[in-house]
Amino acid sequence: MELLTMKNISKVFGGNQALDSIYLSINPGEVHALVGENGAGKSTLIKIMTGVYQPTSGRILWEGRPVDVSTPKEAQTLGITAIHQDRQLVPHFNGLENLFLNKKYPLKRNRIQIDWKKMKQEAEALKNSWGIDIPLDVPVSDMTPSERTLLEILRAMDAESRILILDEPTASLSDKESQLLFSFIERLRSQGVAIIYISHRLEEVIRISDRVTVLTAGKLITTLTKDQLSKEVIIHHMTDGKALNHKKKISSDQPKKRTLFQVENLRTKDGRVKQANFSLYSNEILGVYGLAGSGRTETLESIFGLRPMKTDAFYLKGEAITKPNPTMMIENGMVMISENRHEEGLIMGNSIIHNMTLPIINSISNRGKMQRNKEQNIVDKEMNRFNVKATSANQTVSELSGGNQQKVVLGKALLSNPDIYLCDEPTQAVDIMTRSEIHSFLHQQAELGKGIVFVSSDLNEILEVSDRVLLFSEGETVAELENKQLSPSQILNICYHYNRTEGVSE
Numbered sequence: 125m126e127l128l129t130m131k132n133i134s135k136v137f138g139g140n141q142a143l144d145s146i147y148l149s150i151n152p153g154e155v156h157a158l159v160g161e162n163g164a165g166k167s168t169l170i171k172i173m174t175g176v177y178q179p180t181s182g183r184i185l186w187e188g189r190p191v192d193v194s195t196p197k198e199a200q201t202l203g204i205t206a207i208h209q210d211r212q213l214v215p216h217f218n219g220l221e222n223l224f225l226n227k228k229y230p231l232k233r234n235r236i237q238i239d240w241k242k243m244k245q246e247a248e249a250l251k252n253s254w255g256i257d258i259p260l261d262v263p264v265s266d267m268t269p270s271e272r273t274l275l276e277i278l279r280a281m282d283a284e285s286r287i288l289i290l291d292e293p294t295a296s297l298s299d300k301e302s303q304l305l306f307s308f309i310e311r312l313r314s315q316g317v318a319i320i321y322i323s324h325r326l327e328e329v330i331r332i333s334d335r336v337t338v339l340t341a342g343k344l345i346t347t348l349t350k351d352q353l354s355k356e357v358i359i360h361h362m363t364d365g366k367a368l369n370h371k372k373k374i375s376s377d378q379p380k381k382r383t384l385f386q387v388e389n390l391r392t393k394d395g396r397v398k399q400a401n402f403s404l405y406s407n408e409i410l411g412v413y414g415l416a417g418s419g420r421t422e423t424l425e426s427i428f429g430l431r432p433m434k435t436d437a438f439y440l441k442g443e444a445i446t447k448p449n450p451t452m453m454i455e456n457g458m459v460m461i462s463e464n465r466h467e468e469g470l471i472m473g474n475s476i477i478h479n480m481t482l483p484i485i486n487s488i489s490n491r492g493k494m495q496r497n498k499e500q501n502i503v504d505k506e507m508n509r510f511n512v513k514a515t516s517a518n519q520t521v522s523e524l525s526g527g528n529q530q531k532v533v534l535g536k537a538l539l540s541n542p543d544i545y546l547c548d549e550p551t552q553a554v555d556i557m558t559r560s561e562i563h564s565f566l567h568q569q570a571e572l573g574k575g576i577v578f579v580s581s582d583l584n585e586i587l588e589v590s591d592r593v594l595l596f597s598e599g600e601t602v603a604e605l606e607n608k609q610l611s612p613s614q615i616l617n618i619c620y621h622y623n624r625t626e627g628v629s630e
């Protein structure tokens with residue numbers, strides 16, 4: 125029998141129809157993927173399922189009986205748990221405290237003091253029963269992305285979830301960590317837990333799913349079964365049969381490349397980067413890859429002046445720099461597209477237009493007076509370029525879908541007309557169509573003489589876009605390779621060779 129059935133579900137926000145009469149059924153023990161362009165309605169459907177939003181119309185059945193899922197608590201009682209892209213963990217609490225976040229702490233006999241010993245025993249038993257080996261005594265802020273994901277899964281299993289919703293779970297996981305997650309999903313499935321899997325990474329969707337439901341602009345296009353799954357078929361349904369706009373990669377073998385920056389022996393105070401040596405040239409995309417915890421993000425943050433660091437030498441366009449700071453770097457034409465759009469990229473309560481024009485406010489005001497038409501035109505152009513789905517440029521950013529928020533981050537960065545881009549997972553959460561738009565945009569920028577550092581946890585993406593590839597392992601740069609027919613296995617072999625904690629790959 126179907127575990128969950130959603131019948132004729134519609135949702136309207138103001139005048140915007142986010143979902144239009146959707147039918148979705150979930151069986152016990154199946155992996156059911158939801159795919160679709162940014163803004164297609166996937167998260168809205170999940171939010172209705174988990175009691176965050178109420179549908180404008182439609183019914184929800186649980187094991188064939190109508191249910192009212194009007195609060196998250198009710199969803200939880202049924203056994204529906206969602207693990208969102210933005211982790212629901214308290215960073216300075218340790219694993220154990222986070223595991224007990226929604227539960228009563230066990231008390232000692234005196235009924236006053238917390239029984240930490242019992243808490244630890246319960247947690248260990250839970251870890252053992254699900255075969256999840258993560259440290260629970262360290263603060264979440266010190267955990268790797270995969271440990272955080274597994275911690276949330278463990279918490280969901282403790283709540284006896286019967287449907288586990290994973291929203292872009294591999295977004296910041298390394299290849300090996302993703303494999304671990306997939307084998308764990310397999311275990312959950314064999315125990316009858318249903319998984320709803322949202323991802324723009326179609327290879328993994330095809331690999332793990334029993335069924336795939338495709339949404340486009342709030343409408344259900346089709347539900348495909350395992351034997352029908354291929355990348356071409358899914359893309360065909362997602363794009364309504366229109367071919368993907370594959371712009372050819374422009375070769376950036378330019379005769380004269382300038383050095384945009386060069387760092388020697390960069391190391392951070394906190395030890396996350398121990399020794400980074402590399403240069404960025406004009407006309408190139410430098411792909412940066414490394415296993416989780418390798419120091420990629422921290423290196424970008426240090427170069428941009430967000431993290432205290434030391435170098436033996438740091439030259440930016442030929443000028444020696446001792447202490448970078450973001451203002452100085454922006455003034456020198458550098459821009460950083462950060463991995464965490466909520467904390468660093470966007471002001472969530474502000475409109476798209478205000479977010480995008482914040483860095484260029486001076487250039488669109490005339491003696492203190494804002495030139496509204498100019499502002500509007502500039503923003504419209506960027507929204508068109510990246511196909512931002514919104515009611516207008518005045519819509520509040522927090523109301524946009526995750527992928528559309530990421531597009532606003534990109535538009536904002538581009539408006540400052542930089543010549544050095546530091547991009548940390550710039551295509552995370554964006555759909556496959558926009559992803560190829562972002563890639564070709566960056567290639568065009570390289571062609572114009574700009575330099576791009578491109579960090580991604582998706583190795584195939586790194587190989588697709590990069591002219592050179594820089595590999596990090598445990599805080600050190602370990603290899604710098606021209607991307608001429610490099611293969612994923614070549615790269616992984618180098619990474620695992622240098623990685624002491626994950627061991628040498630088989």
Ligand SMILES: Nc1ncnc2c1ncn2[C@@H]1O[C@H](COP(=O)(O)OP(=O)(O)OP(=O)(O)O)[C@@H](O)[C@H]1O
Nearest residue numbers: 137142162163164165166167168523524525526527
């Ligand atoms: N709270 C809200 N207020 C107004 N509109 C909203 C709200 N939440 C979502 N929407 C709109 O509903 C539509 C569907 O958004 P949703 O987040 O469900 O898309 P999605 O398929 O999850 O996209 P993505 O792949 O980018 O995460 C979008 O047009 C979005 O702007």
